[in-house]
Amino acid sequence: MAGHGARSRSGGRPTLEEVAARAGVGRGTVSRVINGSPRVSDTTRAAVQAAVAELGYVPNTAARALAANRTDAIALVVPEPETRFFAEPYFSDMLRGVGSELSDTEMQLLLIFAGSDRERERLAQYLAAHRVDGVLLVSVHADDPLPDLLAQLEIPAVISGPRSAAETLTSVDSDNYGGARSAVEHLLARGRNRIAHITGRLDVYGAQRRVDGYRDALLDAGRKPDELLIEPGDFTEEGGRRAMTTLLERYPDLDAVFAGSDVTAAGARQVLREAGRRIPDDVALVGYDDSAIARHMDPPLTSVRQPIVEMGRAMIDLLLAEIADRRPAVSRGLERRHAVLRTELVVRASS
Amino acid sequence: MAGHGARSRSGGRPTLEEVAARAGVGRGTVSRVINGSPRVSDTTRAAVQAAVAELGYVPNTAARALAANRTDAIALVVPEPETRFFAEPYFSDMLRGVGSELSDTEMQLLLIFAGSDRERERLAQYLAAHRVDGVLLVSVHADDPLPDLLAQLEIPAVISGPRSAAETLTSVDSDNYGGARSAVEHLLARGRNRIAHITGRLDVYGAQRRVDGYRDALLDAGRKPDELLIEPGDFTEEGGRRAMTTLLERYPDLDAVFAGSDVTAAGARQVLREAGRRIPDDVALVGYDDSAIARHMDPPLTSVRQPIVEMGRAMIDLLLAEIADRRPAVSRGLERRHAVLRTELVVRASS
DNA sequence: ATCACACGTGGGAGCGCTCCCACAGTACCT
DNA sequence: AGGTACTGTGGGAGCGCTCCCACGTGTGAT
Numbered sequence: 186m187a188g189h190g191a192r193s194r195s196g197g198r199p200t201l202e203e204v205a206a207r208a209g210v211g212r213g214t215v216s217r218v219i220n221g222s223p224r225v226s227d228t229t230r231a232a233v234q235a236a237v238a239e240l241g242y243v244p245n246t247a248a249r250a251l252a253a254n255r256t257d258a259i260a261l262v263v264p265e266p267e268t269r270f271f272a273e274p275y276f277s278d279m280l281r282g283v284g285s286e287l288s289d290t291e292m293q294l295l296l297i298f299a300g301s302d303r304e305r306e307r308l309a310q311y312l313a314a315h316r317v318d319g320v321l322l323v324s325v326h327a328d329d330p331l332p333d334l335l336a337q338l339e340i341p342a343v344i345s346g347p348r349s350a351a352e353t354l355t356s357v358d359s360d361n362y363g364g365a366r367s368a369v370e371h372l373l374a375r376g377r378n379r380i381a382h383i384t385g386r387l388d389v390y391g392a393q394r395r396v397d398g399y400r401d402a403l404l405d406a407g408r409k410p411d412e413l414l415i416e417p418g419d420f421t422e423e424g425g426r427r428a429m430t431t432l433l434e435r436y437p438d439l440d441a442v443f444a445g446s447d448v449t450a451a452g453a454r455q456v457l458r459e460a461g462r463r464i465p466d467d468v469a470l471v472g473y474d475d476s477a478i479a480r481h482m483d484p485p486l487t488s489v490r491q492p493i494v495e496m497g498r499a500m501i502d503l504l505l506a507e508i509a510d511r512r513p514a515v516s517r518g519l520e521r522r523h524a525v526l527r528t529e530l531v532v533r534a535s536s
Numbered sequence: 537m538a539g540h541g542a543r544s545r546s547g548g549r550p551t552l553e554e555v556a557a558r559a560g561v562g563r564g565t566v567s568r569v570i571n572g573s574p575r576v577s578d579t580t581r582a583a584v585q586a587a588v589a590e591l592g593y594v595p596n597t598a599a600r601a602l603a604a605n606r607t608d609a610i611a612l613v614v615p616e617p618e619t620r621f622f623a624e625p626y627f628s629d630m631l632r633g634v635g636s637e638l639s640d641t642e643m644q645l646l647l648i649f650a651g652s653d654r655e656r657e658r659l660a661q662y663l664a665a666h667r668v669d670g671v672l673l674v675s676v677h678a679d680d681p682l683p684d685l686l687a688q689l690e691i692p693a694v695i696s697g698p699r700s701a702a703e704t705l706t707s708v709d710s711d712n713y714g715g716a717r718s719a720v721e722h723l724l725a726r727g728r729n730r731i732a733h734i735t736g737r738l739d740v741y742g743a744q745r746r747v748d749g750y751r752d753a754l755l756d757a758g759r760k761p762d763e764l765l766i767e768p769g770d771f772t773e774e775g776g777r778r779a780m781t782t783l784l785e786r787y788p789d790l791d792a793v794f795a796g797s798d799v800t801a802a803g804a805r806q807v808l809r810e811a812g813r814r815i816p817d818d819v820a821l822v823g824y825d826d827s828a829i830a831r832h833m834d835p836p837l838t839s840v841r842q843p844i845v846e847m848g849r850a851m852i853d854l855l856l857a858e859i860a861d862r863r864p865a866v867s868r869g870l871e872r873r874h875a876v877l878r879t880e881l882v883v884r885a886s887s
Numbered sequence: 888a889t890c891a892c893a894c895g896t897g898g899g900a901g902c903g904c905t906c907c908c909a910c911a912g913t914a915c916c917t
Numbered sequence: 918a919g920g921t922a923c924t925g926t927g928g929g930a931g932c933g934c935t936c937c938c939a940c941g942t943g944t945g946a947t
Contacts, residue, residue: 198666200902200903201904201905202903202904205927210926210927211926211927212903212904212927213905213906213907213926213927213928214926216905216906217925217926224924224925224926225925225926226924226925226926241664243661243665244665244903244904245602245665245902245903246601246665246667246904247598247599247601247607247902247903248902248903248904248932249903249904249905250597250598250601250904250932251596251598251599251601251602251902251903251904251905251931251932251933251934252903252904252905252906252931252932253904253905253932254905254932256598267628267631267632268628268632271622271625271628277618277619277622280618284649288654288655288658293646293662293667295644295646296647298635303639304639310594311644313592313594314594314595314596315549316597551932551933552933552934552935553933553934556897561896561897562896562897562898563897563933563934563935564896564898564936565895565896565897567934567935567936568896575894575895575896576895576896577894577895577896580895580896595933595934596933596934597934598933598934599902599932599933599935600933600934601902601934602901602902602903602932602933602934602935603901603902603933603934603936604902604934604935605935
């Protein structure tokens, strides 16, 4: 066991310079080895690696960040209070995808909550200090100033769930349009005739796309969509109840409901039950998200699954690419990228 | 609105030097103002602050970290897979406490999962690189090498749930002994005579302390604890079922059970029901943790609440103090601190 | 008047890296 | 033989801070 004395100066960690001396090479060469540059001979590389191992050298991140003007860290920004973060599986799935894709990288992931005004203030400071190389944005509301701030600071960012068809940030989304279509096509195939739709919050782009998918599925089946069968909801259970009540008054004979979320479907289910409708015998019910609620509902709810883990992975891929592109300072006019991932209809007893 | 041109050199952020020039002072003085040193005259301070505001100056963290040899970041290390982190309210409560206590600090919190061997490898590298000023350790198993690693690297650390009575790290804990006592005293006060205890995993120090509390409560009431009424569990539902089955065979006439966790109580409840025992009429049941399970059980479960949010706060307080103490390089031989927070018995219908 | 000692301040040195230019050495062409 | 090109290498400069020493200047004791 050579080089027992890991520290050359008492208390301090070994530096590049010390590794260089030990290996009998220059500082630059050690730096090249550490950073995996190919412009080093094999013998030299081996010598340096030996010295690194002997001294237990670990690069000083702060020094690297200062010299290279990068942090090797990215932030996952959640503009929600922490409680919602823990309550919804969406976030944990997203985190799983992001984490797995990042695990063979040197990149460090920071989780930042920005639910309160105070937290948002801190976040702004944080970004202004350029403490991360890039940002992942999830669950952003249409009027959020954060995307603009990021653009202004020229920080690479990827958003999940674009705010509109003209989203300026690189984005990742699930195929809301296709998901809605598959739900409606499924109901048509089951022989349903009067299919209602309780929408999500219509200021959310994805909710709009689901309405589009609903309409087009009917049109392509040769039916004329009835606007009175489309009742606005807001992703909540209460919204589902309200909308269902309205729809039932309007069309007592409707035989299917496509809800904008599983929670909304739960609200609708309650009203249907109270009105004496059996599910699925009288009215078929389909939700969206395939959350735990869907599996545990009575009867189990047919629902559209979004590939959230995969969306997390895709976000990282796009973000890393954008960071890499930006490194050479040349702002190559890359067109914005928008990834759309396929959804899957999970059929259960409710339809 | 003076000083419209925020940037003096194109593309770059303003530096300390530039702020100094603008304010007509030296670099050192600006540094003092930024860091809140009292050794600056009021007029000078005002001038510097004005310059900072005009230029939109934000300190460069990397430079500061390099020069001052600190990171202003601490890590919350969770030696569990992410799924458990999200599944258990323990972690989210802890995070809430930690976050709230940190919110009026410059400290940045990093959340690090170290569930897999691979992740633990990364963590070791991370700590070796001294990328954080301190570490918060939650849910550490008795044989975990992490505490030793931290001690060796001389990184300030606070552990929640000491590993033994001789814990070497600064620790925060809830009063497991007192919590158990209050549960048993409650059962005694309710007139119960044969009180069983299903323990937690006995390699967890807190579980041992609960057994101690159970015994002492009985002793102090003038009863001799019966070791055959103490059956080892492991915090799980299955363990609760197993232990309850054994206990019921041994003492068909027992009239109370104090379980080491709510989940264990749920397992015990199931066995009791199947054996035809009514809760609380025939057998009173008390759990530990006051988790969501306790509130939703039928009947609602009496349980010992741990002040987890407060524990998170206390951990931060102790850690920040330790970091501050270490800053002046003088390793003042401070005795290790061990905070113990009071528990609270939440009485519900099960007892 | 002299000394002592604060206080507020300026700026040099240095933290540990990366970047890049310079240079020796080798290889391959004219 | 000279030129050109490329490869591998060393080390200077500089990233933006903090730390600390040195230097006025003002105050009070002698």
